[in-house]
Amino acid sequence: VPELSPTAKVILGVLRMRPSSGYEIKALVDKATSYFWRAGYGSIYPELKRLREAGLVEGTEADAGDRRRVLHRLTPAGERELERWLEGEPEGPELRDEGMLHLFFSESEADVARALEQMAAAHEEIASHLEEIEPAAKSLERPGPLVTLRLGLDNHRFARDWCRREAARLQGESAKGDGDE
Amino acid sequence: VPELSPTAKVILGVLRMRPSSGYEIKALVDKATSYFWRAGYGSIYPELKRLREAGLVEGTEADAGDRRRVLHRLTPAGERELERWLEGEPEGPELRDEGMLHLFFSESEADVARALEQMAAAHEEIASHLEEIEPAAKSLERPGPLVTLRLGLDNHRFARDWCRREAARLQGESAKGDGDE
DNA sequence: AACAACATGTAACCGGTTACATGATTGA
DNA sequence: TCAATCATGTAACCGGTTACATGTTGTT
Numbered sequence: 001v002p003e004l005s006p007t008a009k010v011i012l013g014v015l016r017m018r019p020s021s022g023y024e025i026k027a028l029v030d031k032a033t034s035y036f037w038r039a040g041y042g043s044i045y046p047e048l049k050r051l052r053e054a055g056l057v058e059g060t061e062a063d064a065g066d067r068r069r070v071l072h073r074l075t076p077a078g079e080r081e082l083e084r085w086l087e088g089e090p091e092g093p094e095l096r097d098e099g100m101l102h103l104f105f106s107e108s109e110a111d112v113a114r115a116l117e118q119m120a121a122a123h124e125e126i127a128s129h130l131e132e133i134e135p136a137a138k139s140l141e142r143p144g145p146l147v148t149l150r151l152g153l154d155n156h157r158f159a160r161d162w163c164r165r166e167a168a169r170l171q172g173e174s175a176k177g178d179g180d181e
Numbered sequence: 182v183p184e185l186s187p188t189a190k191v192i193l194g195v196l197r198m199r200p201s202s203g204y205e206i207k208a209l210v211d212k213a214t215s216y217f218w219r220a221g222y223g224s225i226y227p228e229l230k231r232l233r234e235a236g237l238v239e240g241t242e243a244d245a246g247d248r249r250r251v252l253h254r255l256t257p258a259g260e261r262e263l264e265r266w267l268e269g270e271p272e273g274p275e276l277r278d279e280g281m282l283h284l285f286f287s288e289s290e291a292d293v294a295r296a297l298e299q300m301a302a303a304h305e306e307i308a309s310h311l312e313e314i315e316p317a318a319k320s321l322e323r324p325g326p327l328v329t330l331r332l333g334l335d336n337h338r339f340a341r342d343w344c345r346r347e348a349a350r351l352q353g354e355s356a357k358g359d360g361d362e
Numbered sequence: 363a364a365c366a367a368c369a370t371g372t373a374a375c376c377g378g379t380t381a382c383a384t385g386a387t388t389g390a
Numbered sequence: 391t392c393a394a395t396c397a398t399g400t401a402a403c404c405g406g407t408t409a410c411a412t413g414t415t416g417t418t
Contacts, residue, residue: 186376187377219378221379221380
């Protein structure tokens with residue numbers, strides 16, 4: 001049995017929550033997981049095809065008054081694969097953060113303060129997005145999305161505050177040395 | 182002028198701190214930036230070659246009693262490119278976190294608690310690594326590496342504590358409901 | 363009539379990881 | 391002499407992003 005691809009993992013999980021079209025999967029990922037797991041059409045559609053061919057997912061043309069779309073749902077084999085992945089040890093978080101790299105290469109306290117302010121703004125932006133989607137997460141019965149959201153929100157708020165506080169401290173210090181008196 | 186590749190960014194920054202061989206760049210990245218920016222030999226050596234060809238970097242065979250190695254240093258053009266990148270707006274952080282995805286798909290409070298414990302362990306591990314390298318960062322004159330490290334350390338400790346606290350809370354609650362009395 | 367949103371896909375490109383291949387030097 | 395570390399690189403593979411291509415349905 002081959003390992004699930006990264007995109008397969010998010011697709012199977014989403015389909016267990018609710019049978020969906022590729023388009024809907026993309027919309028949900030953008031809204032609810034994009035701050036820790038992304039997927040584009042260029043990954044989703046080919047992966048859905050592979051999952052159908054592997055028998056983990058089943059696609060039925062949505063009939064009735066609906067728009068033409070392919071509703072995908074997990075097969076029993078798909079459910080087993082999903083559970084198997086969920087039972088295993090998750091890989092550690094992978095981060096790529098250009099703001100941190102700027103900060104790392106800073107040579108003066110002014111550089112540090114600037115990098116910190118830019119990072120604070122980036123974390124603020126993500127936190128705002130998470131605040132927007134919080135009501136939707138609260139209205140679900142499943143506990144996962146809301147805990148995830150709160151963890152993300154608190155993490156980004158913490159990082160934002162840390163950066164702001166440290167930037168302010170550095171500017172306070174430089175003022176002491178720069179003063180006219 | 183083409184954009185700097187991701188690996189070029191970390192290489193140029195490292196070379197400004199200290200002229201180095203590809204091997205040394207890799208060692209520094211593994212030790213000091215790997216928790217927010219990685220690079221392997223398979224990226225570093227080809228990129229060093231491209232940077233030499235583009236005239237941003239200059240490679241001199243290290244002479245003297247040294248081992249045979251190619252010491253790379255920034256050219257004036259390389260310094261300008263580095264500064265230009267440093268002056269621009271950094272891209273936002275990109276994260277891929279399988280633990281968060283497990284958490285997101287959790288269907289019961291027991292699933293949530295388990296996912297949180299695994300995440301706490303992952304953050305603990307990263308925090309431990311950062312604690313190990315803290316003394317080295319403290320001994321530098323440049324301020325960048327130490328602030329970066331402290332931000333990373335506090336972020337991972339915060340996430341670790343958050344996950345632990347919430348996991349404990351959930352288990353406390355289930356005990357109330359599961360009690361024999 | 364026009365625009366936004368719904369809906370599905372492919373192809374080219376880019377860049378990162380992994381495995382492979384090689385060889386010198388240093389210390390136990 | 392043997393293992394670890396220093397040191398440099400290439401090739402195959404994998405997977406993600408971006409741009410392209412197309413057509414429908416609902417709203418203004």
